[in-house]
Every structure is written in C-alpha cells, then in structure tokens.
C-alpha cells in the first residue's frame with residue numbers, strides 16, 4: 115500500500131487550483147487526499163472507495179475540525195481505476211472547493227471551516243507523481 119505522504123509548506127489561496135497527479139495501486143481498496151490546516155483540521159477529506167467501509171466505487175468527502183468528522187457528502191461520479199494514473203484539481207473558492215476530475219466531471223464541496231490559506235496536504239493509498247499550483 116502506498117505509504118502516507120504529508121506536505122505542509124505550500125499555500126493554496128482562494129481563486130487558485132492545486133492539481134495532483136497520482137498512481138492508484140492495483141490492490142487499492144480506497145485512497146484519500148486531505149487538504150486543510152493540519153492532520154486534525156481538513157477543509158476536505160477526499161476519499162474515493164473501490165471497496166471500503168461498505169462503499170463500492172463511491173467518492174466520499176468530508177471535513178474534519180479538531181479531529182471531529184463532519185457530515186459526509188457522497189458523489190455520483192467515479193472516474194477511477196485501480197492500477198492507473200489519475201489527476202485531480204482542487205479549486206479553492208470563498209465558500210466551496212470545486213473538485214475537477216480527470217474525465218472532466220466536477221463537483222463542489224462546501225467550505226465548513228474558513229481558512230485564508232490551505233497549507234496542509236496529506237495523501238494515503240495513492241502514489242504522488244506530480245503537484246502544481248495554478
């Protein structure tokens with residue numbers, strides 16, 4: 115399984131996008147990308163599940179404040195394949211994150227915890243290949 119990766123030395127400001135390219139291992143049951151302030155405070159926990167916690171081919175998003183999970187949001191798109199690369203762009207807007215997926219589909223996730231700048235990123239279950247800020 116791809117070991118967890120943590121970055122906390124970048125700045126994603128409102129009006130800008132963070133684009134991640136990664137490889138999903140062929141045995142992945144799920145993977146997660148977390149953006150926020152630190153490991154206890156996520157503006158978004160982005161968790162595509164192939165087969166995990168009773169979910170099959172479903173994206174689960176949530177927030178986490180001082181280590182307490184918020185309400186889950188389940189998406190109706192799932193353009194991921196085990197053993198393949200993917201790219202995801204997180205566009206940070208004042209009241210939502212626009213999540214743009216590799217096949218052009220996109221969805222919004224509400225900002226539940228105001229944060230001037232997102233400076234924390236962690237990834238689990240996916241191998242980071244490239245990262246860029248636009």
Ligand SMILES: CCCO[C@@H]1O[C@H](CO)[C@@H](O[C@@H]2O[C@H](CO)[C@H](O)[C@H](OCc3cn(Cc4ccccc4)nn3)[C@H]2O)[C@H](O)[C@H]1NC(C)=O
Nearest residue numbers: 115144145146159161167168174175176183185186238239
């Ligand atoms: C119906 C009553 C039980 O509800 C279930 O409760 C589970 C436990 O709280 C929920 O699963 C949790 O959902 C959270 C988001 O709301 C997180 O996704 C929890 O996982 C956190 C986590 C990250 N990691 C690291 C990681 C992630 C991906 C791959 C490898 C390592 N390990 N655990 C995950 O365990 C799960 O989404 C929830 N299902 C529903 C339908 O509500």
